[in-house]
Amino acid sequence: MRRWNGWGDESIDMTLPASAESLLSELLGSSAPLPDASLSDVVGQVPESRLAGIDHALLERDAEIRIRHARGQSLPDWLAMRSGHFGIFPDAVARPESGEQVRELLELAAEHDAIVIPYGGGTSVAGHITPAESQRPIITLALTKMNRLLDLDEASGVATFGAGARGPEVEAQLRARGYTLGHFPQSWELSTLGGWVASRSSGQQSLRYGRIEQLFAGGRIETPSGPLDLPTFPASAAGPDLRELVLGSEGRLGVFTEVCVRVSPLPDEEIFETLFLPDWQRAFDCARELVRQRVGLSMLRVANPAETFTGLRLAVDKKQLGWLERLLRLRGIGEGKCMLTLGCTGHRPAVHETQQQARTVLRRHGAVALMPGKLGRKWAHGRFRYPYLREALWRLGYAVDTFETALDWSRVDGYIRDAEKRVGTALSDQDEPVHVFTHLSHIYRQGSSAYTSYLYRVGNDYDTALERWRIIKAAASQAIVDWGGTISHQHGVGRDHAPYLQAEKGELGLAALGTLFRRFDPDGRMNPGVLLPEDKP
Numbered sequence: 001m002r003r004w005n006g007w008g009d010e011s012i013d014m015t016l017p018a019s020a021e022s023l024l025s026e027l028l029g030s031s032a033p034l035p036d037a038s039l040s041d042v043v044g045q046v047p048e049s050r051l052a053g054i055d056h057a058l059l060e061r062d063a064e065i066r067i068r069h070a071r072g073q074s075l076p077d078w079l080a081m082r083s084g085h086f087g088i089f090p091d092a093v094a095r096p097e098s099g100e101q102v103r104e105l106l107e108l109a110a111e112h113d114a115i116v117i118p119y120g121g122g123t124s125v126a127g128h129i130t131p132a133e134s135q136r137p138i139i140t141l142a143l144t145k146m147n148r149l150l151d152l153d154e155a156s157g158v159a160t161f162g163a164g165a166r167g168p169e170v171e172a173q174l175r176a177r178g179y180t181l182g183h184f185p186q187s188w189e190l191s192t193l194g195g196w197v198a199s200r201s202s203g204q205q206s207l208r209y210g211r212i213e214q215l216f217a218g219g220r221i222e223t224p225s226g227p228l229d230l231p232t233f234p235a236s237a238a239g240p241d242l243r244e245l246v247l248g249s250e251g252r253l254g255v256f257t258e259v260c261v262r263v264s265p266l267p268d269e270e271i272f273e274t275l276f277l278p279d280w281q282r283a284f285d286c287a288r289e290l291v292r293q294r295v296g297l298s299m300l301r302v303a304n305p306a307e308t309f310t311g312l313r314l315a316v317d318k319k320q321l322g323w324l325e326r327l328l329r330l331r332g333i334g335e336g337k338c339m340l341t342l343g344c345t346g347h348r349p350a351v352h353e354t355q356q357q358a359r360t361v362l363r364r365h366g367a368v369a370l371m372p373g374k375l376g377r378k379w380a381h382g383r384f385r386y387p388y389l390r391e392a393l394w395r396l397g398y399a400v401d402t403f404e405t406a407l408d409w410s411r412v413d414g415y416i417r418d419a420e421k422r423v424g425t426a427l428s429d430q431d432e433p434v435h436v437f438t439h440l441s442h443i444y445r446q447g448s449s450a451y452t453s454y455l456y457r458v459g460n461d462y463d464t465a466l467e468r469w470r471i472i473k474a475a476a477s478q479a480i481v482d483w484g485g486t487i488s489h490q491h492g493v494g495r496d497h498a499p500y501l502q503a504e505k506g507e508l509g510l511a512a513l514g515t516l517f518r519r520f521d522p523d524g525r526m527n528p529g530v531l532l533p534e535d536k537p
């Protein structure tokens with residue numbers, strides 16, 4: 001059963017090694033957890049639905065289902081769920097099973113002047129699906145039941161799915177036919193195809209398979225102005241591509257009911273390796289060279305010294321770590337080391353050739369592999385488990401969150417240093433340290449994404465925890481804007497990033513988007529307040 005107030009399945013828990021607690025207390029000071037509200041406390045607060053009088057089989061109005069669809073996974077969402085102070089709940093949740101039912105629901109919403117929030121897996125970390133206060137009733141339209149593989153055109157390598165298929169559902173249905181989509185965001189367990197397209201998601205193996213923009217071939221959207229069909233051309237010069245227009249639309253245009261994606265035959269070999277480089281400069285140069293030389297990796301990520309230090313200490317127990325660090329020192333790798341993880345995927349001979357090419361570059365930059373393959377396998381095995389760490393840290397009284405951007409190479413290093421400094425000192429007025437660390441998560445020939453995590457003490461109450469987050473988030477977002485990065489490389493805009501969007505789109509660009517949304521949604525009922533800030537519900 002999915003947790004109602006946190007990440008993932010209730011039966012899965014992550015524990016930290018005993019040494020982690022002392023590390024956190026050394027870095028940030030000792031802390032204590034805040035009390036969690038119970039589900040029954042929250043059920044008691046859910047107000048009567050403003051859609052109570054409507055007799056329609058698809059509208060579910062019981063308190064628990066409204067609670068379970070009221071929040072995503074941003075830190076403010078997390079604090080709301082743990083404290084039980086949700087604020088606003090949807091008035092009803094609808095879980096249609098077909099495109100026709102989605103259309104029927106949009107008509108029902110129009111009849112009752114209701115807002116519609118399309119909901120995929122609810123894994124948004126930017127406030128995409130959190131209802132805001134409104135005079136109008138709110139229907140959250142969850143695509144969960146539309147999760148089937150509808151068609152597989154093997155000759156073209158195009159699969160059509162119901163838009164609510166979650167990552168494991170997509171892969172299991174394709175795998176049974178010998179294919180993979182290859183889209184593996186860290187939220188893969190719970191996020192959906194429709195959500196990936198609507199928020200321009202990026203998977204961990206995008207170096208091989210591409211971001212969702214490259215995987216998205218077409219589909220169907222039900223909008224308040226009618227259906228929009230997007231045919232699956234391999235390429236087109238027929239004016240602006242409407243597929244680009246709907247990618248990243250964050251529920252503002254309508255509801256994806258069917259999504260067509262470009263799939264690949266299952267690879268017969270996949271190898272992940274973790275290596276260590278002596279310092280940040282060499283790790284940075286090495287990653288850039290691997291991509292510039294077009295070494296055919298499926299994944300590449302590089303942790304800076306702070307992330308390498310933190311990751312090792314939070315994941316490995318003291319004795320094993322001591323042993324690992326001694327071995328690394330013998331190979332000339334000490335303080336300031338950086339961890340690099342790479343993946344090679346495909347047909348066996350090609351995978352081995354890629355490994356050889358990568359090793360040549362890695363050696364030139366002083367990379368050292370310990371226990372070849374073992375650390376990489378450990379990473380691959382645990383890659384969808386890391387989000388559960390938020391629970392473990394919470395139980396010790398620490399909050400963890402992330403922010404991310406992408407920039408051209410000429411600005412990546414300066415940005416990371418400055419953003420880490422601003423975030424690390426964001427709470428200095430309160431004498432509170434923030435522990436901050438970064439990795440390059442998606443690496444391109446032109447530049448890189450920079451994915452930063454930070455930890456802080458929750459303080460004595462929920463208001464303090466939220467206020468600390470607000471200060472840090474503002475410092476991080478301002479650093480991104482000041483360095484000319486995009487406000488999001490993969491998490492999307494939602495409500496949290498909307499105030500910063502004008503810096504990259506410009507006034508005219510934002511106005512054009514607003515006009516476009518109105519054409520599909522003249523009454524402004526599709527997820528208002530998300531993506532475009534001025535457009536309040």
Ligand SMILES: Cc1cc2nc3c(=O)[nH]c(=O)nc-3n(C[C@H](O)[C@H](O)[C@H](O)COP(=O)(O)OP(=O)(O)OC[C@H]3O[C@@H](n4cnc5c(N)ncnc54)[C@H](O)[C@@H]3O)c2cc1C
Pocket residue numbers: 072073117118119120121122123124125128129143163164184185186187190191192193194195196197198199200201202203204249250251252254255256257387490491492527530
């Ligand atoms: C632990 C964790 C790790 C993450 N890792 C990654 C990562 O590696 N890469 C990455 O890209 N993101 C990541 N994310 C962010 C998040 O998973 C993505 O934004 C994802 O694409 C959201 O998909 P979802 O199905 O959960 O959509 P939701 O959160 O339900 O919705 C997101 C937006 O899409 C819209 N939407 C959803 N479904 C539809 C539909 N059928 N039609 C129209 N609009 C729709 C919603 O209205 C909303 O605006 C992570 C999040 C968490 C919590």
